[in-house]
Amino acid sequence: MPEVKNRQAVTGAQAVANAMRQINPDVVAAYPITPQTPIVEYFAQYVADGLADTEMIPVESEHSAMSAVVGAAASGARAMTATAANGLALMHEIVYIAASLRLPIVMPVANRALSGPINIHCDHSDAMAERDSGWIQLWAENAQEAYDFTLMAIKIGEHEDVRLPVMVNLDGFIISHGVEVVDFIDDEAAKKFVGKPIVKYPLLDLNNPVTYGPLDLYDYYFEHKRQQIEAMKHVKHVFKQVAKEFEKISGRKYDIIEKYKTDDAEYIMIALGSTAGTIKYTVDLLREEGHKVGLVKPWVFRPFPKEELQEILNGRKAVIVLDRAASFGAEAPLYEAVKSALYEAAVRPQIGSYVYGLGGRDIKVEDIRKAFEDAFEGNLIADEERYLGLRE
Amino acid sequence: MPELKGWKEVPIGGIIDKPATAKEYKTGTWRVIRPVHQIENCIHCMMCWLYCPDQAIVIEIVDGKPKMKGYNYDYCKGCGLCANVCPKTNDKLPVDKRAIIMKPETEFQE
Ligand code: SF4
Ligand code: SF4
Numbered sequence: 001m002p003e004v005k006n007r008q009a010v011t012g013a014q015a016v017a018n019a020m021r022q023i024n025p026d027v028v029a030a031y032p033i034t035p036q037t038p039i040v041e042y043f044a045q046y047v048a049d050g051l052a053d054t055e056m057i058p059v060e061s062e063h064s065a066m067s068a069v070v071g072a073a074a075s076g077a078r079a080m081t082a083t084a085a086n087g088l089a090l091m092h093e094i095v096y097i098a099a100s101l102r103l104p105i106v107m108p109v110a111n112r113a114l115s116g117p118i119n120i121h122c123d124h125s126d127a128m129a130e131r132d133s134g135w136i137q138l139w140a141e142n143a144q145e146a147y148d149f150t151l152m153a154i155k156i157g158e159h160e161d162v163r164l165p166v167m168v169n170l171d172g173f174i175i176s177h178g179v180e181v182v183d184f185i186d187d188e189a190a191k192k193f194v195g196k197p198i199v200k201y202p203l204l205d206l207n208n209p210v211t212y213g214p215l216d217l218y219d220y221y222f223e224h225k226r227q228q229i230e231a232m233k234h235v236k237h238v239f240k241q242v243a244k245e246f247e248k249i250s251g252r253k254y255d256i257i258e259k260y261k262t263d264d265a266e267y268i269m270i271a272l273g274s275t276a277g278t279i280k281y282t283v284d285l286l287r288e289e290g291h292k293v294g295l296v297k298p299w300v301f302r303p304f305p306k307e308e309l310q311e312i313l314n315g316r317k318a319v320i321v322l323d324r325a326a327s328f329g330a331e332a333p334l335y336e337a338v339k340s341a342l343y344e345a346a347v348r349p350q351i352g353s354y355v356y357g358l359g360g361r362d363i364k365v366e367d368i369r370k371a372f373e374d375a376f377e378g379n380l381i382a383d384e385e386r387y388l389g390l391r392e
Numbered sequence: 393m394p395e396l397k398g399w400k401e402v403p404i405g406g407i408i409d410k411p412a413t414a415k416e417y418k419t420g421t422w423r424v425i426r427p428v429h430q431i432e433n434c435i436h437c438m439m440c441w442l443y444c445p446d447q448a449i450v451i452e453i454v455d456g457k458p459k460m461k462g463y464n465y466d467y468c469k470g471c472g473l474c475a476n477v478c479p480k481t482n483d484k485l486p487v488d489k490r491a492i493i494m495k496p497e498t499e500f501q502e
Contacts, residue, residue, distance in 0.1 A: 100405060100406070101405040101406070101407070102404045102405035102407075103405075163404060163405075200404075201403070201405075201407045201409065208409070209410075209411055210407050210408060210409050211407065211408035212405070212407060213406070214406060214408055216406040219396055220396075220402060220406065221406075222399075223397070223398065223399035223402055224399070224402070224404070224405065224406050226399040227399055227402075227404050227405075230399075231404075
């Protein structure tokens with residue numbers, strides 16, 4: 001493991017901004033929105049101090065921010081932005097266009113509840129609303145992962161086999177504003193890792209003129225969507241390859257999913273983001289009491305780790321899925337996907353759905369323990385959605 | 393229409409990687425009404441040529457002056473703009489005195 005020279009206590013926002021400084025993108029367009037604001041504030045400071053020579057474009061809305069980075073990326077620039085909640089929702093139209101035009105934009109998202117009623121705190125409704133937009137979605141548990149994924153996202157998105165934009169999700173406030181110890185990679189090593197932008201079809205290549213975004217009716221639209229489906233299929237092997245390279249410079253190991261104490265686990269909980277940390281703590285407590293419990297945390301949510309989950313969940317006693325987003329009139333998004341992945345499992349475990357933490361509601365060890373206890377008692381009902389931390 | 397390619401053959405993202413491909417895109421397949429030129433009533437003012445959004449008006453230079461020769465139906469999508477701007481075509485003129493008449497495309501189908 002390489003020697004740690006650069007260990008600092010920072011907020012997740014600062015960690016992500018520092019990754020952006022090391023990436024030194026050609027263009028960053030930004031509109032500040034809580035809790036993403038400190039990311040672009042720190043980054044703007046780096047630019048003002050001459051520590052990054054990025055063209056900063058302060059725009060009047062997120063719709064414009066995404067439009068500006070789409071234009072920049074199409075021109076051949078390495079382009080980034082960051083957002084949250086209603087800002088992401090306002091970008092929605094262009095979020096699809098970025099993926100459809102195959103532009104490898106990287107965008108940290110400080111996950112936050114969508115209005116209304118107005119709420120600025122963490123949940124996953126913003127990212128879940130974009131799950132079918134064609135963006136790769138990486139999910140961080142803490143500031144370290146948010147930093148690491150921001151660097152890795154550049155290489156994943158720009159890879160020849162992928163050419164897709166990447167969303168780096170970090171729980172709003174919990175990660176973006178919480179202070180943690182983060183091991184930074186040396187500037188030189190980080191710069192070398194991300195390398196020079198790999199551009200394809202740049203608009204500014206005057207010798208090879210191209211047109212972006214033309215009419216694409218029933219004669220070719222379907223073919224272009226099929227290409228996007230294919231690109232998503234390549235993400236897993238590219239992610240693994242990039243993770244391996246990253247491990248060499250950081251000593252930190254990433255995969256499509258993280259498995260925590262799952263080897264002999266009979267009961268497995270699945271969750272995205274920072275709550276995985278609280279679950280790990282609870283797993284440790286329950287293990288001390290002799291319960292065979294474990295956690296699976298998808299680091300990659302799009303493309304969905306279906307095979308990985310099938311493999312690890314097959315034959316377990318029970319699977320408990322925690323969602324920090326609801327899907328009104330249907331099952332919660334992570335639960336729905338896990339349940340569908342288990343359809344073909346040879347030995348299907350019991351499965352239960354728990355929605356928690358909407359609008360920043362705390363999730364406590366007792367809540368997680370309660371969900372595990374339901375599973376121990378065989379009291380999980382596949383078609384029933386339950387709630388943790390909700391007042392009855 | 394040129395032969396349509398499969399998803400593995402076309403550039404990603406709907407990007408067009410060479411110029412003048414609009415030529416291959418025959419908007420004439422969209423047409424449901426067809427403009428028909430009645431040359432005997434035409435004063436060769438070039439209004440139709442100027443306004444046609446698909447460059448579907450065929451002209452020829454005769455003695456240094458442009459002459460309206462008719463239509464390139466590969467590209468004429470039947471929008472009717474030419475008939476609309478033609479000074480020799482309007483509702484008050486009897487059909488046989490108009491320079492352009494719009495006819496249902498079905499009349500031309502075999
Ligand atoms: S109908 Fe429209 S497209 Fe056709 S020739 Fe007239 S103006 Fe052009
Ligand atoms: S606008 Fe009418 S009169 Fe003028 S050139 Fe065209 S068809 Fe002839």
